[in-house]
Amino acid sequence: MGGRGRSRTQRKHFRQSRENVWKRPKSDDATNATPDDANNGRDPAWEPFATQNPAFDEYYKEQEIVPAEEWDTFIEYLRKPLPAAFRINSSSQFYVDIRLQLENDFMKSLQAEDADGSEVEAIKPLPWYPDNLAWQSNFSRNQLRKNQTLERFHEFLKLENEIGNITRQEAVSMVPPLFLDVRPDHFVLDMCAAPGSKTFQLLEMIYKLTEPGTLPSGMVIANDLDVQRCNLLIHQTKRMCTANLIVTNHEAQHFPSCHLHRNQRGDSQIGNIREPSIRQLQFDRVLCDVPCSGDGTLRKAPDIWRKWNSGMGNGLHGLQVQIAMRGLALLKVGGRMVYSTCSMNPVENEAVVAEVLRRCGGSIELVDVSTELPQLARRPGLKKWKVRDKGLWLASYKYVPKYRRSVVTPGMFPSGKSHEETSELDHETEPRQFCENGDGNPENGIQVTDGSVAPTNSVEAEVSPLPLEHCMRIVPHDQNSGAFFIAVLHKVSSLPAPAATEKKPRPSKEMDASSTQPQELMDQVKDGSNGDDIDLSGEKDVHLSEATPAGDLLDTEMPEASLDANQNKVNEENDSEANQNNVNEENEKQDTRPSPDGKDDAKMVAGKRKLQIQGRWRGVDPVIFYKEEAVVGRIMEFYGIKESLPFKGHLITRNNDMNHVKRIYYISNSVKEVLELNFLAGQQLKIASVGLKMFERQTSKEGASAPCLFRISSEGLPLILPHITKQILYASAVDFKHLLQYKSIKFPDFVDPDFGQKASELMLGCCVVVLKREGQAPSDSSQDFTPIAIGCWRGRTNISVMVTAIDCQELLERVSMLLLTKEDLKPEGDNPSIPEAGEEGKINGCDIKEDSTAMAPGTLD
Numbered sequence: 001m002g003g004r005g006r007s008r009t010q011r012k013h014f015r016q017s018r019e020n021v022w023k024r025p026k027s028d029d030a031t032n033a034t035p036d037d038a039n040n041g042r043d044p045a046w047e048p049f050a051t052q053n054p055a056f057d058e059y060y061k062e063q064e065i066v067p068a069e070e071w072d073t074f075i076e077y078l079r080k081p082l083p084a085a086f087r088i089n090s091s092s093q094f095y096v097d098i099r100l101q102l103e104n105d106f107m108k109s110l111q112a113e114d115a116d117g118s119e120v121e122a123i124k125p126l127p128w129y130p131d132n133l134a135w136q137s138n139f140s141r142n143q144l145r146k147n148q149t150l151e152r153f154h155e156f157l158k159l160e161n162e163i164g165n166i167t168r169q170e171a172v173s174m175v176p177p178l179f180l181d182v183r184p185d186h187f188v189l190d191m192c193a194a195p196g197s198k199t200f201q202l203l204e205m206i207y208k209l210t211e212p213g214t215l216p217s218g219m220v221i222a223n224d225l226d227v228q229r230c231n232l233l234i235h236q237t238k239r240m241c242t243a244n245l246i247v248t249n250h251e252a253q254h255f256p257s258c259h260l261h262r263n264q265r266g267d268s269q270i271g272n273i274r275e276p277s278i279r280q281l282q283f284d285r286v287l288c289d290v291p292c293s294g295d296g297t298l299r300k301a302p303d304i305w306r307k308w309n310s311g312m313g314n315g316l317h318g319l320q321v322q323i324a325m326r327g328l329a330l331l332k333v334g335g336r337m338v339y340s341t342c343s344m345n346p347v348e349n350e351a352v353v354a355e356v357l358r359r360c361g362g363s364i365e366l367v368d369v370s371t372e373l374p375q376l377a378r379r380p381g382l383k384k385w386k387v388r389d390k391g392l393w394l395a396s397y398k399y400v401p402k403y404r405r406s407v408v409t410p411g412m413f414p415s416g417k418s419h420e421e422t423s424e425l426d427h428e429t430e431p432r433q434f435c436e437n438g439d440g441n442p443e444n445g446i447q448v449t450d451g452s453v454a455p456t457n458s459v460e461a462e463v464s465p466l467p468l469e470h471c472m473r474i475v476p477h478d479q480n481s482g483a484f485f486i487a488v489l490h491k492v493s494s495l496p497a498p499a500a501t502e503k504k505p506r507p508s509k510e511m512d513a514s515s516t517q518p519q520e521l522m523d524q525v526k527d528g529s530n531g532d533d534i535d536l537s538g539e540k541d542v543h544l545s546e547a548t549p550a551g552d553l554l555d556t557e558m559p560e561a562s563l564d565a566n567q568n569k570v571n572e573e574n575d576s577e578a579n580q581n582n583v584n585e586e587n588e589k590q591d592t593r594p595s596p597d598g599k600d601d602a603k604m605v606a607g608k609r610k611l612q613i614q615g616r617w618r619g620v621d622p623v624i625f626y627k628e629e630a631v632v633g634r635i636m637e638f639y640g641i642k643e644s645l646p647f648k649g650h651l652i653t654r655n656n657d658m659n660h661v662k663r664i665y666y667i668s669n670s671v672k673e674v675l676e677l678n679f680l681a682g683q684q685l686k687i688a689s690v691g692l693k694m695f696e697r698q699t700s701k702e703g704a705s706a707p708c709l710f711r712i713s714s715e716g717l718p719l720i721l722p723h724i725t726k727q728i729l730y731a732s733a734v735d736f737k738h739l740l741q742y743k744s745i746k747f748p749d750f751v752d753p754d755f756g757q758k759a760s761e762l763m764l765g766c767c768v769v770v771l772k773r774e775g776q777a778p779s780d781s782s783q784d785f786t787p788i789a790i791g792c793w794r795g796r797t798n799i800s801v802m803v804t805a806i807d808c809q810e811l812l813e814r815v816s817m818l819l820l821t822k823e824d825l826k827p828e829g830d831n832p833s834i835p836e837a838g839e840e841g842k843i844n845g846c847d848i849k850e851d852s853t854a855m856a857p858g859t860l861d
């Protein structure tokens with residue numbers, strides 16, 4: 001279950017991110033409006049985007065991205081809106097029901113609409129995605145609102161997405177994780193993870209085959225440089241309710257390895273750790289879904305037509321290589337890394353793959369995955385391409401004018417050879433000698449164009465000797481999708497020394513393509529949501545902090561700039577409900593630089609809130625192992641927690657002040673190992689979010705007088721449920737439904753008097769109500785299905801539900817469907833005194849208040 005526990009900041013970013021991409025940004029209005037528009041009274045903001053760009057056509061024709069005879073179809077598809085796609089979350093309790101609903105109900109009813117003569121196509125499962133878990137629908141928003149069946153489908157999508165049972169995601173964006181071959185015991189790094197659609201898939205893979213109440217032995221670290229996008233990532237993955245995830249906020253190219261030096265051991269907040277189980281971060285799988293120019297998402301983000309230029313890809317190549325190299329350095333020997341972009345540009349794709357293969361000199365292989373996912377239509381990677389810079393087509397590095405050599409690098413070309421290695425033509429050419437506005441003067445055999453005139457093909461491109469045909473390019477017209485590029489890499493042996501120790505980046509040079517400055521490039525570049533339902537136009541995307549050293553060096557010297565590149569806060573405990581284990585931007589802007597001697601910590605108080613410090617990271621909530629034995633003992637005693645759930649060392653908080661801990665998070669064994677290593681290595685990881693929220697302090701007056709101050713959170717309930725022996729009630733279907741409908745019921749008013757009696761016998765405080773299923777004896781834990789349960793509060797006179805309104809709504813629907821199918825529930829008519837949901841009325845003579853909002857903790861009667 002999901003839809004819970006998200007902060008205001010997260011919700012705001014989520015809303016912003018989902019603004020209609022077809023709406024032209026405000027800033028464009030003035031520039032694009034013509035006097036005619038004013039006179040005609042047209043609103044230029046709602047003009048459709050131009051879906052053409054001569055420079056784009058010229059570029060990709062010259063690169064032979066598709067055979068000449070396919071060009072028209074290719075372009076035609078790029079101009080069509082993209083069909084919507086979504087995935088069923090396979091770790092959802094109800095995933096089988098949802099799939100059945102789609103297969104048996106919606107697929108048929110929507111097909112019937114089609115048969116009625118309307119133009120809409122039915123929904124269909126994507127044939128290449130395993131187990132019918134990914135679907136595509138061709139309905140536009142308007143169509144979805146058009147009639148009742150479609151509207152019902154629309155509502156279904158909205159609700160299930162909000163709950164976390166489905167994820168809207170562009171079809172091609174679902175592909176890279178499928179080639180990672182993730183197993184439940186794997187440690188996985190998702191280097192550029194926000195907004196998190198692929199992280200979600202990775203977590204599902206880790207959780208595959210996991211029994212209720214247990215956790216997989218693997219884990220995922222999801223990283224993103226951008227703080228706002230980290231919030232989206234946290235928001236997205238929160239729906240997964242996982243204890244096996246750490247969200248970090250680093251430059252991927254400098255992701256720390258937490259390498260422990262010999263004999264290094266810790267005397268840290270977690271106490272003396274004798275021998276850590278791991279001595280550095282190494283991953284079985286790495287997903288390297290890098291920031292890119294994003295022209296593969298043109299169908300969904302048509303503003304890219306206008307912004308596109310060939311300099312975007314050139315400007316990102318260097319960063320992409322750095323990130324891929326760091327990923328390979330952090331990959332275990334024998335491990336697999338997937339490199340992917342939502343760009344079609346060979347400079348961001350094949351050129352990057354070729355460059356890392358060259359740098360890794362045989363320690364990395366490009367895997368031939370042509371037999372995997374045979375139903376996915378894709379094209380082999382290109383072996384030849386050219387580089388375009390400043391209106392010039394460059395077939396080889398030797399043609400790069402000297403003044404551009406810091407920008408156009410040898411690695412961008414198929415041979416990867418520098419000018420020393422090729423027969424150099426001496427270009428002392430000054431910038432002024434190149435025509436940038438289109439008179440097309442050939443210089444030393446180079447055809448100069450202005451970007452809007454088709455160049456000649458007089459310069460033959462180099463051909464790469466590497467097996468780049470093993471890369472995959474998905475093009476839109478093969479299966480009515482977006483475009484994507486994927487390469488699968490296998491680490492055969494340790495990287496050669498120079499490759500393993502990446503040089504520090506040269507920000508200004510790497511980023512300066514076609515005189516495009518980094519910030520300008522960031523503005524131009526699609527934020528790189530890689531085709532997912534997120535668009536944060538104008539947000540900072542690529543960020544290279546000045547001279548950040550490789551992560552390994554963090555524990556010796558840490559330049560200020562890299563400590564908190566974004567000057568934003570990762571803050572949780574000191575704030576209200578809004579800040580829950582996430583990157584918080586609504587905090588006051590404070591100086592986030594480290595204090596050289598650490599003495600001025602006490603002074604770091606701005607406004608009402610004290611600045612939080614996570615090890616070496618300022619403005620970030622600390623990660624503290626929670627070891628308050630008295631409190632933990634009380635919790636264990638109150639809920640009767642069995643030893644089957646390991647507790648010791650598995651609880652953390654984000655607050656140094658043990659007296660004011662509001663939330664306690666649960667972490668898996670794998671996450672515990674990483675946190676322990678991180679502490680020993682001097683807290684190199686900047687952790688934005690970690691663990692599963694298991695307990696929350698009850699702050700209401702009544703809550704404060706309960707024997708246990710901590711209630712079980714909705715997120716934590718599925719995990720802890722099989723391990724608790726106290727404070728549990730088993731409700732009949734009718735009473736369970738009534739609780740969901742009316743939120744609060746007095747003990748004598750339950751239909752089953754025995755239930756009311758048992759409820760009154762519980763201790764004051766949090767309790768769990770489990771739906772009694774047919775043939776199930778109360779407290780029978782050997783069920784072949786996951787129990788349906790909700791967190792409640794046993795008050796002085798009643799039981800109140802502590803579940804969000806949206807979760808109640810979803811559960812009501814699921815329970816109704818389930819029970820009606822099994823004929824387990826008498827029709828409502830058998831209980832004439834029970835009003836329909838939404839009515840205000842009485843149950844057995846008792847006043848019922850229909851509460852459309854969630855029963856917020858602390859508002860109990």
Ligand SMILES: C[S@@+](CC[C@H](N)C(=O)[O-])C[C@H]1O[C@@H](n2cnc3c(N)ncnc32)[C@H](O)[C@@H]1O
Pocket residue numbers: 173191192193194195196197198199223224225226229250251252253289290291292527528529530532540541542543
């Ligand atoms: C293509 S998107 C990732 C999409 C994501 N994998 C998904 O499936 O939802 C690229 C991401 O890289 C992030 N990014 C940009 N530069 C980065 C860097 N140097 N290190 C880490 N992340 C970076 C951007 O903030 C953006 O969220």
